[in-house]
Amino acid sequence: MSSIKVVTNILKVNDELTQQNKKLMNEKGLYVINLMSSPGSGKTSILEKVIARLKDEVNIAVIEGDLYTTKDAERIEAHGVPVVQINTEGGCHLDGQMIRNALSHLNLDETNLLIIENVGNLICPASFELGEDLIITVLSTTEGNDKPQKYPRMFEKSGIIILNKVDLVPYTNFDKDEFHKDIREINPKAKVLETSCITGQGIDELCAWLKETISISNPV
C-alpha cells in the first residue's frame, strides 16, 4: 500500500488552459470581460446597447455561451461585430478548453475588447476562471434583492455589478437599499451600476467606464 500526498487543485487542468488563454489574450492586447448572470436578467440586451454605442470607437468581439441555441449570437451578429457561438449542449458553464477553441475562430489582432457572455446561471460559471480582466455580473430587479446573499460567489468576484431592469422596481418588491447594503458587505470594492435597457438609464455611464478602463489597460 502506498500513501501519496497529492495536494493539487482539482481544476488544475482548467487553470492551466486558462493561463495559456490569458497569455495569448494579453499578447494580443485584448481587454477581456466575463459577463455573467442568471438566465433572463438582460445580459444580451445590455451587450447590444454597449456594442451599439462603442463599436465605432472600440474593436469588439463576442463569445456567446449558450446550451443549445444561436439566438443570442444572432442578436449580436446583427450589430456587425464578430461573434463565436459556443453551445455547451447541457453544460452549465464555459471553461478554458471552450474558450481556447472559440479564440481560434476570432481575428485577435483586430480586437481590443473581447466580451464573453457566459451561460445564464448564477452558480457554476463563478467557479471557472476564463482569463478575464473583469467580471461583470448582472442582476435584474425581477429576480429579487435576496440573490446576492443567496448566490454570493459570483457577486464577490465581480469588478462591476449591474442592477438591470430598474424601470420595473415600482412593479416589484425589490428593496434597493437592502441590495446595496448586501453588495457592500459581500464585495465593498465592486462598482455598482443601475441600468434599464428600456429607458437607457445607466448605459452611458457603463460605456464611459468601459472605455476609460480599456484605454488605461491598453494605452494606444
Place this chain on the structure above:
Amino acid sequence: MHEAAIVESALELILTKAEEHHLTKIRRITAKVGELSGALPEAMQFVFQNASHGTIAEGSDFIIEQVEATASCGSCGISFPIRFYHPVCPSCGGLDNQVLTGYELYIDTMEGD
C-alpha cells in the same frame, strides 16, 4: 451540476498521479472541499461513483472533508466563521475582512497498491 466537470477533472488528476506512482489499484482518496467552493459533496460523491466505473479508482473510498468558511477582521484582527456568507466581524462589526478558508477544492491524499 458543475460537479460533473469538477469530478472529471479530479479523476484525471488522480489517475495521472496513480500512473506516476505505478499504482494498479486505488483504495482511498481524500479531497478538501471548502464551504464557499460552490461544489456539493453529495453531488461529487454521486458523480464519482459513476465516473470512476471501469478505472483503477472504481470502488475506492472517496472521502470529502468539508472545510469551514472563516475570515479574519482587518480592523480588530480576530478570526471568525462566516455564516451564510456575511464576512462581517462579529466582534467590531468591521467589513474589511479577508476570507481565510472556504474556497478549497483539491485532492489532498490518495492510497493504493
